[in-house]
Amino acid sequence: MEYRAFIRSPRKQRNSGFGPIVVVTRHTTHVEEKARRLPVIDSADIVVLGGGSAGLSAAVSAARLGADVLLIERYGFLGGVATAAMVTSFCGLYLDRNYDACRIVRGFADDLLSLIDAQGGLAPPRRVKPGAVSQAFDATAYKFAADDLVDDAGVRLRLHSFGVAALPDPDEGSRIGHIVVESKSGRGAIAGKVFIDASGDGDLASVSGCAFEIGDEHGFMQYPTTMFRMRNVEDALTAGIRKTIGSKVADAIDSGEYDLPRKYVSVSPQPFSTEWRANATQVRGESDEAIDGTDVLQLSRAETEGRRQVREFHRFLKDRMDGFANSSILDTAPQIGIRETRRILGQRELDAEHVAEGKTSHDAIGLGCWPFETHRNGTVDWRAVGGRGYYDIPLGMMVPAKGPRNLLVAGRCASASPEALASVRVMGSCMVMGQAAGTLAALAVEESSTFIEVELSKLRKALESNGVCFSPDDLSVAPTQN
Ligand SMILES: Cc1cc2nc3c(=O)[nH]c(=O)nc-3n(C[C@H](O)[C@H](O)[C@H](O)COP(=O)(O)OP(=O)(O)OC[C@H]3O[C@@H](n4cnc5c(N)ncnc54)[C@H](O)[C@@H]3O)c2cc1C
Incomplete structure (x- = not known):
């Protein structure tokens, strides 16, 4: 293994970038770590890795359906990018209808927004540009709201815990049996029937054999x-x-x-x-x-x-x-905001055409509407969602094409082309994915079946009865601030 060190250079101070990378090779390149028996420190029906928009929504939605849910988060608070990177405005929640805001992400989002609002921590929707309505919130109010949501739903929390490895089910190698976590208490394994990777970076998917990509064909990332x-x-x-x-x-x-x-x-x-x-x-x-x-x-x-x-x-x-x-x-912000890393290869990859033309999908789990917002070198490119102005988010983008059969991947690490990710990565869409992943996981556990065996109509009915919006036609609108 090679160790890399960064050094500062005069050029770096001019262009805001890094200095040259110096490769330092040391004499000892590897050390052996002794194999050790790990204590099994917990178990749950559904184990969710990551408490951001997708993971919080998944954990709460699954627990509300009666599943025993454990939510693992590396920080001491929930919210992910919303709180840890202080990205304090929701995008992708509202359609822009001639300066009126029509909220198309409902269900779990209704509860989160109303708890933030009750603390005075939610601003009115604001039209950022045509087709783009965002809504500012207070990060501390979000943390309090998230605490209340998990508490009320009965989600068990394991904070300050970093998911680092996955162990196959000893009886069925095509399933994850345990996730390994590291914390101040040491290293331990947690058993689960179903796992949801909502880590943003696809950490669990990447250590459990799922295929994934980073960047586009030129290696470009946002x-x-x-x-x-x-x-x-x-x-x-x-x-x-x-x-x-x-x-x-x-x-x-x-x-x-x-x-x-x-x-x-x-x-x-x-x-x-x-x-x-x-x-x-x-x-x-x-x-x-x-x-x-x-x-x-x-x-x-x-x-x-x-x-x-x-x-x-x-x-x-x-x-x-x-x-x-x-x-x-x-x-x-406690940490730099990372817009893009791993994207798993799913049974369905959300592509640019689907977003650009506002397409429907037979396996819709909710709606997305944020424009393509691509952070390029020195600037940001915008392109509106075409067609209806919103698109169906498909279930297939959360199901790995290759990898364990009991893993779903929700949020920004789900399967999308780099272009489509520029739209679907926002918090509104991540909440949609989270609610669907949690609901599907709970139904699969209840039926002792695989994800594919759960009927789509049953999933859709469960999502609809818990408030998810599939058509904005009947929704009321509110004026935006400009
Ligand atoms: C700078 C910036 C500005 C943005 N602006 C907006 C905006 O204005 N509005 C908007 O809606 N969206 C915005 N986005 C996009 C959006 O915030 C994110 O894409 C979205 O929140 C991702 O949600 P997520 O749940 O998939 O992941 P995250 O929010 O990243 O949540 C992942 C969670 O998993 C935890 N985690 C990760 N790895 C591990 C591990 N191995 N073990 C344990 N825990 C782990 C993390 O701590 C985190 O809590 C922005 C993004 C960035 C970076």
């Missing part, structure tokens, strides 16, 4: 961003900021006075007054490629580089944008 919040922004002075900030960023870059990594930025108010959030950084590798969120050395450097960019962007805001002169940085 670029990551370190998010941050500010306090003491003078709201009254910020009118029209969305129209002016693009040209001000471009001027700042041209002036050479600021080292800003991208032209398209999003700076938006949070539910509580004087608090704002910025989505404005972009961390690149040595050759200007996106850093790989499954490489710990790249991640380590990306964290410090992301925070350096935060300070630089805030300097620009204070100097050049009305309302920010007296602001200060409230917090940076």
Whole structure:
């Protein structure tokens, strides 16, 4: 094995990327670890790895149907990217109907939103651009809401636990028998009948033999961003900021006075007054490629580089944008926000045509509507969903084409082409996938059957009776803020 080390170079300071990679070869390349017996520390009908939008939705939905559910999460709180990367706005929940917002992601999302709203932590829906309506929320309110949801549903939680390996079922090698977790308590195995990988990175799928891809045919992945919040922004002075900030960023870059990594930025108010959030950084590798969120050395450097960019962007805001002169940085996200890593190869791959033409699918589990939002080098490309303006999310994208028979993969690591992922990766769609995965898992456990044996009509009926929307025609609309 080769060890890699990053060093800083003058070039790095200019282009916001990493310095050259130095390959350091050490004399000892491998060490042997003695085989050891692992304690079986827990068991459940359904084991969910990852408590983000998809995993939280899956765990709560399955437990509400009576299954014994264990949710494993590496952090001490739930929410995934929503809380750990401070991505504090829901996308993909609303259709834009001529400046009215029509919410097409229902079911589990209804409960999450109403619990956040009850704490004053939910802003009204906002039209970001034609076809794109988002809704800001407070990250702490999300954490509290998630705690209440798992508690009320009877989900058992194992926080501060990192899923690291999968062991095949000793009686049936085509199934996962145990997931291995590491924590402060040591290493242990957890038995399950059904497993749901909602880790965002497909960690469980990748260690249990599922085929997956990273990046497109050129290795391109979407670029990551370190998010941050500010306090003491003078709201009254910020009118029209969305129209002016693009040209001000471009001027700042041209002036050479600021080292800003991208032209398209999003700076938006949070539910509580004087608090704002910025989505404005972009961390690149040595050759200007996106850093790989499954490489710990790249991640380590990306964290410090992301925070350096935060300070630089805030300097620009204070100097050049009305309302920010007296602001200060409230917090940076606990971790850099990773938009793309592994995508499993599923029985069905969601492709760009399906999204672009707003297609239907025989195995629909809910609806997606967010435009293609692709974070490229230095900018962001947008392309609307065509046809009906929304598309069916198919069940097949959560079922691995190759791999264990008792594993579903929900959320951003489900099966989608890189282009389609640019739409379906948002939180609204991840909640749809999570609710369907949890529901299917609970039905399979109840019937002692495989996923394929559960009738699609039965799954759909269960989803509909728990509020999932399959057609927006009967839904009411609410005006958006612009
Ligand atoms: C910078 C950025 C901005 C974005 N902006 C928006 C936006 O404004 N609105 C929007 O809707 N979407 C946005 N997205 C996309 C969206 O937030 C994510 O794609 C989506 O939240 C992914 O949900 P998920 O449940 O699949 O994964 P995640 O939210 O990543 O959840 C995965 C969970 O699994 C845990 N985990 C991972 N590996 C392990 C392991 N091995 N063991 C134990 N636990 C593990 C993680 O800690 C995490 O809690 C953005 C993404 C980024 C990165």
